[in-house]
Amino acid sequence: MSETSGPAHRPSAVPGPWSVPVLVRERRPKVVVKADLLPAVSVLGTLSLLSFPLAFVWSRIAPPERVRIIGSDGTQGALELESWHRFDDLAVFGFLTLGIGIVVGVVTWLMRERRGPVVFLAALLGVALAGVLAMLLGVGWANSHYAIDTAPALGSVIELAPRLESWWVLLTGPLGVSVTYTLLVTWNGRDDLGRRLG
Structure with missing residues (x-):
């Protein structure tokens, strides 16, 4: 009795017409964590020094915002357009931290x-920490720079120290780091980001 070569006897691993044989499987590089921890701590500590x-x-x-003394008890009256400097103070701080974020x-x-x-x-945490410390230090240094030693006379114009009235401005530094690093990763296009020098 001869064996028949029917469909039941065909091998199941026959490649189809569109299959491509894989000769060498490419190994994807893994994320390195342990070796990068100490350099990451160094980066975090170094970036916090940028706050000064x-x-x-x-x-x-x-x-600074200029105001006029309108009362004998030191009551202050706003001058025209001077209140805009409250936004200018935020904008200057935001652009400074954004620039630092891009450079970092x-x-x-x-x-x-x-x-x-x-x-x-x-790097993200370091720039965010530098922004928080710079916000606290900067307001204190501005207050001492524009400190008034003697009581101002009635009708005189004085300068109020710059101030930062919103914590949202602290997002600009990490935003600069994120956008810059992401663009460079996309431009590189390698799985290992070019870590291997060879």
Whole structure:
């Protein structure tokens, strides 16, 4: 009795007409965490030091608000258009932190052997921490810079120290880091982000 070569005896692993044989499977690089922890802590600590120059520059270039003394008890009256400087103070601080965020994003990307999410998150947190410290230090330094030693006379015009009235401005620094680093990752296009020097 001869064996029949019917459909039941066909091998099940026959490749179809559109299949492509895979000779070598490409290994995707894994996210490096342990080796990047110490550099990430260094990045976080170094970036927090940016708060000092940021606070000093803002306290000197942010415009003060001028008001007129209209009462013998020190009552202040607003001058025309001077209240706009309250927004200017926020805008100046926002542009300074945004610029720092962009620079930090580029510098962090240039750390080729440490590219990845760990150092990127450290850069985000470092810029956010620098922004918080700069906000607190800058307001204090501005208050001391525009301090009034003697009681102002009636009708005189005095300058009030710049102030930051919204914490939302702290998002500009991490935004600059995120956009810059993301654009550089997209432009690179490699699975390992070019960490291997070879």
